[in-house]
Amino acid sequence: MKKYDVVIVGGGPSGIITGVTSKKIHPEKSYLLIKEEEKGLVPCGIPYIFHDLENIDQNQMGPKPFVDVGGEVLIDTVSRVNAEDKVITTESGKEISFEKLVFATGSTPLIPKFIEGYDLEGVEYIKKSYKYIDDLKKRVDTAKNIVVIGAGFIGVEISEQLAKFKDKSVSLIEAEPHCLYRAFSEDFAEKADEVVKEAGVHLYTSQKVEKIVGENGKAKGVILSSGTKIDADMVICSVGYVPNCDLAKEAGIDLSERGTIRVDNYFRTSAKDIYAVGDCSQTIGFITGQTDNIMLASTGTAEARVLGRNLFHIKFLRNFPGTLSVFSTEVNGVVFASAGAIEQSARAANVQYVVGKAQGMDRHPGKLPGASQLTVKLVVSPKNGAIIGGEILGGKSVGEMINIISLAIQKAVTVYELISFQVGTHPLLTTAPTQYLLIKAAENAIEDINIHDGKLI
Amino acid sequence: MKKYDVVIVGGGPSGIITGVTSKKIHPEKSYLLIKEEEKGLVPCGIPYIFHDLENIDQNQMGPKPFVDVGGEVLIDTVSRVNAEDKVITTESGKEISFEKLVFATGSTPLIPKFIEGYDLEGVEYIKKSYKYIDDLKKRVDTAKNIVVIGAGFIGVEISEQLAKFKDKSVSLIEAEPHCLYRAFSEDFAEKADEVVKEAGVHLYTSQKVEKIVGENGKAKGVILSSGTKIDADMVICSVGYVPNCDLAKEAGIDLSERGTIRVDNYFRTSAKDIYAVGDCSQTIGFITGQTDNIMLASTGTAEARVLGRNLFHIKFLRNFPGTLSVFSTEVNGVVFASAGAIEQSARAANVQYVVGKAQGMDRHPGKLPGASQLTVKLVVSPKNGAIIGGEILGGKSVGEMINIISLAIQKAVTVYELISFQVGTHPLLTTAPTQYLLIKAAENAIEDINIHDGKLI
Numbered sequence: 001m002k003k004y005d006v007v008i009v010g011g012g013p014s015g016i017i018t019g020v021t022s023k024k025i026h027p028e029k030s031y032l033l034i035k036e037e038e039k040g041l042v043p044c045g046i047p048y049i050f051h052d053l054e055n056i057d058q059n060q061m062g063p064k065p066f067v068d069v070g071g072e073v074l075i076d077t078v079s080r081v082n083a084e085d086k087v088i089t090t091e092s093g094k095e096i097s098f099e100k101l102v103f104a105t106g107s108t109p110l111i112p113k114f115i116e117g118y119d120l121e122g123v124e125y126i127k128k129s130y131k132y133i134d135d136l137k138k139r140v141d142t143a144k145n146i147v148v149i150g151a152g153f154i155g156v157e158i159s160e161q162l163a164k165f166k167d168k169s170v171s172l173i174e175a176e177p178h179c180l181y182r183a184f185s186e187d188f189a190e191k192a193d194e195v196v197k198e199a200g201v202h203l204y205t206s207q208k209v210e211k212i213v214g215e216n217g218k219a220k221g222v223i224l225s226s227g228t229k230i231d232a233d234m235v236i237c238s239v240g241y242v243p244n245c246d247l248a249k250e251a252g253i254d255l256s257e258r259g260t261i262r263v264d265n266y267f268r269t270s271a272k273d274i275y276a277v278g279d280c281s282q283t284i285g286f287i288t289g290q291t292d293n294i295m296l297a298s299t300g301t302a303e304a305r306v307l308g309r310n311l312f313h314i315k316f317l318r319n320f321p322g323t324l325s326v327f328s329t330e331v332n333g334v335v336f337a338s339a340g341a342i343e344q345s346a347r348a349a350n351v352q353y354v355v356g357k358a359q360g361m362d363r364h365p366g367k368l369p370g371a372s373q374l375t376v377k378l379v380v381s382p383k384n385g386a387i388i389g390g391e392i393l394g395g396k397s398v399g400e401m402i403n404i405i406s407l408a409i410q411k412a413v414t415v416y417e418l419i420s421f422q423v424g425t426h427p428l429l430t431t432a433p434t435q436y437l438l439i440k441a442a443e444n445a446i447e448d449i450n451i452h453d454g455k456l457i
Numbered sequence: 458m459k460k461y462d463v464v465i466v467g468g469g470p471s472g473i474i475t476g477v478t479s480k481k482i483h484p485e486k487s488y489l490l491i492k493e494e495e496k497g498l499v500p501c502g503i504p505y506i507f508h509d510l511e512n513i514d515q516n517q518m519g520p521k522p523f524v525d526v527g528g529e530v531l532i533d534t535v536s537r538v539n540a541e542d543k544v545i546t547t548e549s550g551k552e553i554s555f556e557k558l559v560f561a562t563g564s565t566p567l568i569p570k571f572i573e574g575y576d577l578e579g580v581e582y583i584k585k586s587y588k589y590i591d592d593l594k595k596r597v598d599t600a601k602n603i604v605v606i607g608a609g610f611i612g613v614e615i616s617e618q619l620a621k622f623k624d625k626s627v628s629l630i631e632a633e634p635h636c637l638y639r640a641f642s643e644d645f646a647e648k649a650d651e652v653v654k655e656a657g658v659h660l661y662t663s664q665k666v667e668k669i670v671g672e673n674g675k676a677k678g679v680i681l682s683s684g685t686k687i688d689a690d691m692v693i694c695s696v697g698y699v700p701n702c703d704l705a706k707e708a709g710i711d712l713s714e715r716g717t718i719r720v721d722n723y724f725r726t727s728a729k730d731i732y733a734v735g736d737c738s739q740t741i742g743f744i745t746g747q748t749d750n751i752m753l754a755s756t757g758t759a760e761a762r763v764l765g766r767n768l769f770h771i772k773f774l775r776n777f778p779g780t781l782s783v784f785s786t787e788v789n790g791v792v793f794a795s796a797g798a799i800e801q802s803a804r805a806a807n808v809q810y811v812v813g814k815a816q817g818m819d820r821h822p823g824k825l826p827g828a829s830q831l832t833v834k835l836v837v838s839p840k841n842g843a844i845i846g847g848e849i850l851g852g853k854s855v856g857e858m859i860n861i862i863s864l865a866i867q868k869a870v871t872v873y874e875l876i877s878f879q880v881g882t883h884p885l886l887t888t889a890p891t892q893y894l895l896i897k898a899a900e901n902a903i904e905d906i907n908i909h910d911g912k913l914i
Contacts, residue, residue: 013889013890013891016891017891022899033770042821042822042884042889044882044883044884045821045822045823045825045884047884048825048884048885052826052885053822053824053825054824058822058824059822059824060822061822061889061891066890117527147791147869157550204531237771254616281584296890297881297882297890297891298880298881298890298893299879299887300890301890301891301893302877302878302879302880302890303877305876305877305896305900306876306877309876316876316877318871318873318874318877319876319877320877320878320879323767323770324879326879326880326881327881328881328882328883328886328887329883329885330883330885330886335886337881339881363518364501364502365499365502365515365517365518366500367510367515368502368509368510369507369509392864396853396854396886397853397854397856397857398886399854399881399883399886399887400854400857400858400861400886400887401857401860402881403861403880403881404857404861404864404878405859406878406879406881407861407864407865407868407870408864408880410878410879411868411870412865413868416773416774416776417776419762419763419764419766419773419776420759420760420763420773420776420777421759421777421863421864421867422755422756422759422776422777422780422781422783422867423755423759423783423860423861423863424755424783424784424785424794424796424856424859424861424863425501425754425755425785426501426785426786426787426856427499427501427502427504427505428505428509428786428787428856429785429787429792429853429855429857430785430856430857432470432499432518432754433753433754433755433757433758434470434473434474434518434522434754436758436759439762443478443762
């Protein structure tokens, strides 16, 4: 039986980064990464294979960086893990023994079995599979009326991209009052609705899909809770992702109450020498410390960098107390980003907060070509002024600006500190130094703290 | 004699922000801001009045935000400050008494009296004066051969913009080996040379202007230290700025060894109830703690926010130990930014450092339209891994990315912490989560620390 020091199950971003990071530190040890498909995809790049990229191959992502540092790759599916004897079995019949095992099994789209007609032909998903997406792209070619269920990031991005096909009608259905409502507060989410509509998508919010109707086993429309019927020859379900934890569960490894693989701060599962990282592993909310379900390549790779370094002994302390959700997207030329707590999530978690908001142009003077309006909102703990969340809306610069807020949250920066925050500004690149919006929002949050003095503090 | 609680001398960014911030907190107090010209300019926007802005009025900046909160403005020039009796005299003969006085007198271009011919007609400056720049713009219209002396930010930006006029020949002369050499290390500064040349500017580095030659009192060329003669009907000197401190000096207020007004952490001068902020006030280097000479609107306004809040009593602690230089610019479509220590300045200040560098695309996959190559360099203190500086080169996103580094420096974030830094990424906006460049650069710096273990630590 072949034996490896480290076996990684899964070839997504978290699996690859765990492997690369760890193998570089321990070149003397043997590493095997097992993945199901030869070719892999950049998961978040999938919406852009329809227009911006010339073909799906431009969106490939593979374990090359891992192979380059000496890791081995096996294309196969792990069918069983024996945690006690430290042996895995694959579908092709291989038995491989390991010293350390890492679950990086990722997630798959939630199949909405609660919707009648979910199993009709023409009901599709955004699966992180090269073969599936390659085929889906061909099926999209011939579709005329597409209904997308679920206006989270994937649903919004796919709808916006598909609506660029002038010969297709795209409808997007969301049960919440607004698009992207898990990541943005009311005013930002309203703006998201607006830009989605401007992109040519027929948007239905606060409505559920009651039924996918079919004919001869093929989807031909959906019926909404309002009674509205929408024709559809393709229905794309983007109602969430489910962590792939069956293998771990069958191996007797503990799961969290959310169904993810339970791990500690160093991604150790309940079984000795077995780890879990990325979408399949438990996350702990940064602000609340509660078990959470964040499935993002960015947080997964952050975890993987910690795990990769600490697989054999804890060498690099994990510096942040939990997983921070940081999101960004661009819809019809408008960029939305958020980090940490938003107003709804703060209220739901019973976290006291005030808000500071500021608006301005992302160039100075604002008449410079290419200038976009920028809106910044900070969510702040009123007692000590710590920044616990933020949202930004504007042009391309928002994509990196949100990471200033991310760092601020992770380092417990307060709005009082932001007053003397020294920034770089330039006419062609940023807001004016006199009104740098993160600082303005911090100033406004301080005013809010003062106004609500008696009430909140 | 009219009396004000607060008199601010100077209407640039630092003066205005001091006034706005303080008046909002103390609406009951009276504020007067005295400025020389009715109209003001966004200082860093001046290079863009030639092409990107339709006219100079689109680059106006005035004390409106200060007036909006109840401040008064006087257009006049202060000719004398009596620090003991707390009275100022203006050129128009007014006497005004004050409780608190703020010098925000800014800076003016250095006149290179060491260059023969500096006083010829046709020798120009980038003065922060509406009237002067308005006239200069007209004079530029008729100029054919323009020589710019000094390839700092202003010199580079002006040269790049003027070179866009197809009927003009623009030459840029720099005594240092590269453009922008005070703000960027060798490899970045070399790239700056490249893009300046690509912009159509004739660049002469490592060369001094020996003499500006004239005919009938008018400049007609320059002679370089190499002997090269360049024709010029306009010579723009951008060899630095001098803080405006004569008024303070004449009032008996202490100056620093650099000729700036000496201040403490709360911008108090040696005279009771008299303050100084912005370009005219002393700065203390963030890393070294030595007296420095940083003159930037961004750091000036950061100081002004601290001063404005603390003018009557120290309420908001200043959180950062010194002034951090954060620069950014865009030249011919390439963005350059730096924050804190660079390799040359670290060496000059005898600060031990290692470097971590990383390169990648600012979209993922990199084939997405609009993608630019991005290069990040971190300067790191090897002992504790603290980030003390950084440089970034790439597309527009660099303008805000540098502020992640700024915040990291100001919060003493270490490269070890960056390993688990959680960021937001998006295909259309950032590098891939698997290779987010600030984290990659941090990883490379750690490798460098390990390699140099015996040598540096």
